[in-house]
Amino acid sequence: MGQVETVKPATLVIEPGLDQAVKWPWKVEPSAAEAWGLSVEVPVVDPAGKPSEPAMPKKEGGAAPATKIAPKGPPAVMLEHVVVKGDSLTVIARANGVTVDQLRIFNELKNDRIVIGQVVKVPGENDIKAMIDAAVAAEKEAVKDTSKAKPKKAPTPVQEVAPVLIATKPHRALPPAAWGAASLVLIQSFLDRQGFTIGPIDGTAGPVYDAAYKAFEKAHPGELHTPEGQPSAAMKAIGGPYVEYVLTAADMRWISPHPGSATRGKTKGKSVEPLPTFEELTHESFMAYRSGWEFVAERFHAAESFLRHINPGVKNANVPGAVFLVPNVVPFEIENALSEPLQPAADPAAPISASMLGVSRLIIRRGDVVIASMPVSSARPGLYGRKIWKILDVVARPRLASTGDAAAPMTVPYRLAAGPNNPVGIVWINLAKGSDATPLPYGLHGTSIPGTMMKQESIGGFRMTNWDIARAVRLLPAGTELKWE
Secondary structure: OOOOOOOOOOEEEOOOOOHHHHHHHOOEEEHHHHHOOOOOEEEEEOOOOOEEEEOOOOHHHHOOOOOOOOOOOOOOOOOOEEEEOOOOHHHHHHHOOOHHHHHHHHHHOOOOOOOOEEEEEOOOOOHHHHHHHHHHHHHHHHHHHOEEEEEOOOOOOOHHHOOOEEEEOOOOOOHHHHHHHHHHHHHHHHHHOOEEEEOOOOOOOOHHHHHHHHHHHHHHOOOOOOOOOHHHHHHHHOOOEEEEOOOHHHHHEOOOOOOOHHEEEEOEEEEEEOOOOOOEEEEEEOOEEEEEHHHHHHOOOOHHHHHHHHHOOOOOOOOOOEEEEEEEEOOOOOOOOOOOOOOOOOOOOOOOEEHHHHHHHHEEEEEEEEEEEHHHHOOOOOOOOOOHHHHHHHHEEEEEOOOOOOOOOOOOOEOOOOOOOOOOOOEEEEEOOOOOOOOOOOEOOOOOOOOOOOOOOOOOOOOOOOHHHEEEEEEHHHHOOEEEE
């Protein structure tokens, strides 16, 4: 018996709109890439930076052309920038998706002074990786050199102060809430970048944060902090706990044109989003984000409540141009998240294995090295596994179909459309027991409720945040062994 059903705890609540639906059998179906996203008009930006007539986004692979505001990451390869009037390291860094610190280190600059005509080298992806690897190696050598010294008390992560708060020049002063959470957000963002995630980043400590922190420390001892308890060079190399994100016209492809924030109610003086009904859910042609807040929170792996807390100046989160302070993670780009191939080919020289720890964390190893540790929860009470299971194939952009109550099924099934707010998220990974190749009715998948997936019952099997499942699927070849521990 791979699963057991237990009595549902009295405190367990159900994902909004699914009160009856969680009791019904549901079937996972793929959806067409052409239907992935909403149809919106996106301004085309010419080389001079001036918007021309809007054009409908291309539907190929579900991706939409974006209004160019700034790169979301470093260039693929090193670039050379000739300094002109008005340039500064901050301007060059922002234009090329890198940090000022990365420019300074890569160019061996002693200060931020540059002159017209000077060539500033912009590091590419591999150059930045090499800088971080070098910093990690230096940290390890420092630890070796001090190994014979008197042991010091282990640092308390919550007490550290981040030396830099934001990796790019901000549009406005950082609010006190962002300052107060900075040291923890720096650690959480760094752990997230390394694949040791805590779910939604919220700037607070707790059991999920502790699990990720300890897992990284065990896999990479001494790489989080210096012997004095300060952030390591590798952590500093990401540029700070925060960056800014400007909502673009292309982003509206993923946000409902009738966001919940436009029809908020009031509860004890606070604005709240209205809860969707099952009828509303089944009438969606694409289950988009309900507001700009939800879109940006998921893009930057943040708890929506925390995002609101550190952005008190954002009055309308549903219009292009809104500027958000966000955790400094590698963004989850829904427009690119499902590009093929999703699963890698198996490599006998570096075999991948996975294990599930008490339906709380998915651990992925390459050989004997842990390369990812991510939170997981069961969508149904009492659902878990035993012994050895197997990773099968993938259903991208899943939608759900059900004929309702199994005792009195309907002829025409209900359907929950594909989208980031589908209860099983953006990807479904089929699972099987042992050597059996028959997919189980419960897979490993995303979720529409990242902030409450540990607390609310839903449809599906074993769920992760959409940004975590998007990374996990690219690490897990079909046939990978999944061990229950």
